Amino acid sequence: MxxxxxxxxxxxxxxxxxxxxxxxxxxxxxxxxxxxxxxxxxxxxxxxxxxxxxxxxxxxxxxxxxxxxxxxxxxxxxxxxxxxxxxxxxxxxxxxxxxxxxxxxxxxxxxxxxxxxxxxxxxxxxxxxxxxxxxxxxxxxxxxxxxxxxxxxxxxxxxxxxxxxxxxxxxxxxxxxxxxxxxxxxxxxxxxxxxxxxxxxxxxxxxxxxxxxxxxxxxxxxxxxxxKERISQQICVVMDTKEDEEHVGHRLEEMLKNELNHVKVTSGRDLQQIILEQCYNFVCVNVMTSDFEETQKLLNMLEESNLSILYPVVVISVQFLDYESVPFGQKMENLMQIREFAKQVKKRNILLYGLLVYYPQDEQKLQESLRQGATIIAALIKERNSGLIGQLLVA
Ligand SMILES: Nc1ccn([C@@H]2O[C@H](COP(=O)(O)OP(=O)(O)OP(=O)(O)O)[C@@H](O)[C@H]2O)c(=O)n1
Ligand SMILES: O=P(O)(O)OC[C@@H](O)[C@@H](O)[C@@H](O)CO
Missing domain, CATH: 3.90.550.10 (Spore Coat Polysaccharide Biosynthesis Protein SpsA; Chain A)
Incomplete structure (x- = not known):
């Protein structure tokens, strides 16, 4: 003393x-x-x-x-x-x-x-x-x-x-x-x-x-x-297909609920409210709209809010791909835009990642790629690695 x-x-x-x-x-x-x-x-x-x-x-x-x-x-x-x-x-x-x-x-x-x-x-x-x-x-x-x-x-x-x-x-x-x-x-x-x-x-x-x-x-x-653990307790799933409950986006949401049973998975029906309640993790499924339309809407909302001032907000932009029927190279060219988006929103402390989920006709294979997708989503949210922003991960 x-x-x-x-x-x-x-x-x-x-x-x-x-x-x-x-x-x-x-x-x-x-x-x-x-x-x-x-x-x-x-x-x-x-x-x-x-x-x-x-x-x-x-x-x-x-x-x-x-x-x-x-x-x-x-x-x-x-x-x-x-x-x-x-x-x-x-x-x-x-x-x-x-x-x-x-x-x-x-x-x-x-x-x-x-x-x-x-x-x-x-x-x-x-x-x-x-x-x-x-x-x-x-x-x-x-x-x-x-x-x-x-x-x-x-x-x-x-x-x-x-x-x-x-x-x-x-x-x-x-x-x-x-x-x-x-x-x-x-x-x-x-x-x-x-x-x-x-x-x-x-x-x-x-x-x-x-x-x-x-x-x-x-x-x-x-x-x-x-x-990191404290801010990873809630994930909000946002998608552009709200009506069709059978849709693959909803199946991914269900998979997340099953795989991450300690985490609260909510659907992004009232995004303003979810942002206000300080949810720091978003999975954005783009299915019906063009590649990043839904993701961009979400990013705009996040940028307008003050949510990311205190903690990095994770946004995972999910695209479902049937590699057999879509020409992969052409699709990739559009998807590479994510790098630029990620660089921009990083300035606002938003970590944007891309996730391609294989969408085959075979039910068992689809189930497997959804499970893999959920695992990748969980890892990205848990780690909040800013070195991986703008990357397209494949499930
Ligand atoms: N002259 C000092 C020394 C310490 N502190 C503060 O007292 C708190 C607890 O002290 P401690 O853990 O010992 O901090 P340090 O002195 O910075 O650490 P160290 O003993 O390893 O140098 C810290 O918030 C530290 O900044 C302070 O206000 N003024
Ligand atoms: O034992 P340390 O030197 O690490 O810290 C001592 C103090 O700073 C700290 O314990 C106060 O909270 C106690 O009054």
Missing amino acids: ESWPPGGSGPAEAGRRLRGLRGADLAASASLLSGAGAEAGCSAPAVAAVLPAGGSGERMGVPTPKQFCPILERPLISYTLQALERVSWIKDIVVAVTGENMEAMKCIIQRYQHKGISLVESGVTRHRSIFNGLKALAEDQPNCRLSKPEVVIIHDAVRPFVEEDVLLKVVTAAKEHGCSDYDLEFGTECLHLALKYCHIKAKLIEGSPDLWKVTYKRDLYAAESII
């Missing part, structure tokens, strides 16, 4: 100025700025969050500080901000970053449309960074858009998977509980500081298994896998 310097500008002084810092700490910790909400007689405390993000990530062993390392091309800290922004009762989020990374952080906020974020300069240790964030919330500065909170959640910027329920438990505990010897013995250094400098007793709250901190390089891979 670092030792605070004596004197006016150190954390001990800050503790006094904050008039009582009560802490609960595990992965997230909450401190209480006494006054604000309680005095106003509010039943729910006014809550803000401070994210220390001023570290250099030495243990990660890469030049970029880990909070800015990309996961699916988006910086890690943006996932953490997204997790906190979803919690409607957190009114302000203060992020502490180094002066050197201030501009980069502003760009991240703008690019990923994060709202209600304030930036402060971090300190040379994690605790100093937290302290700077608390100061911004506690001080009455002119033109300051931050409102004084009653409870402050302290959350490492490198813990992207924090859920609302644990945050609520921590905030509630920050108000309700005292602390035990056990907490002090097995707690982290934040608990100790709260007691030593502010004479505040803290309570240790059990976190969820997903609350781990990205520390080593392997943690980035683990985080990426978790994110």
Whole structure:
């Protein structure tokens, strides 16, 4: 644990100025700025969050500080901000970053449309960074858009998977509980500081298994896998033949339902609604219309929405081909257009792939190629490999 310097500008002084810092700490910790909400007689405390993000990530062993390392091309800290922004009762989020990374952080906020974020300069240790964030919330500065909170959640910027329920438990505990010897013995250094400098007793709250901190390089891979899994839970099948239930497109949809029984497969009858509900995977079957007509309609809709700002959206354009009756070479020439479409939509974070499904007369062979098609679709969605965009895969 670092030792605070004596004197006016150190954390001990800050503790006094904050008039009582009560802490609960595990992965997230909450401190209480006494006054604000309680005095106003509010039943729910006014809550803000401070994210220390001023570290250099030495243990990660890469030049970029880990909070800015990309996961699916988006910086890690943006996932953490997204997790906190979803919690409607957190009114302000203060992020502490180094002066050197201030501009980069502003760009991240703008690019990923994060709202209600304030930036402060971090300190040379994690605790100093937290302290700077608390100061911004506690001080009455002119033109300051931050409102004084009653409870402050302290959350490492490198813990992207924090859920609302644990945050609520921590905030509630920050108000309700005292602390035990056990907490002090097995707690982290934040608990100790709260007691030593502010004479505040803290309570240790059990976190969820997903609350781990990205520390080593392997943690980035683990985080990426978790994110990919989360956004692969729903697939929307869009097709240009809605009436004919016997149609081969519907058979592919049924095959997907059978093969991927943990995934929700929906039909794209109300695309606007499905986009609003944040489905990140689309299988687009072009049968009756010309080669990419249905796919292009879908791509236009996706481009107009903001869906792909936070996660890459996968679109698989499916064509059924009876190789025996259609001249393959001629067909291929048209289908190669997919490369250009894919390049264009990649700029909007949409990953477009092509899938040719063999459509023979023989029922058994058809069944087999549908099964193969479903397997390829599942793999493309699971992997989200941007190196394969614009490719025509064959089932
Ligand atoms: N001077 C510092 C040091 C750390 N942190 C932040 O505290 C959190 C948890 O710390 P840790 O995992 O130790 O991060 P680093 O110090 O960056 O990692 P390392 O110890 O490997 O260098 C991170 O979000 C980190 O950015 C901070 O705000 N200011
Ligand atoms: O043990 P590490 O150095 O990886 O991390 C220490 C702290 O940053 C972290 O556990 C806080 O959440 C505890 O207050």
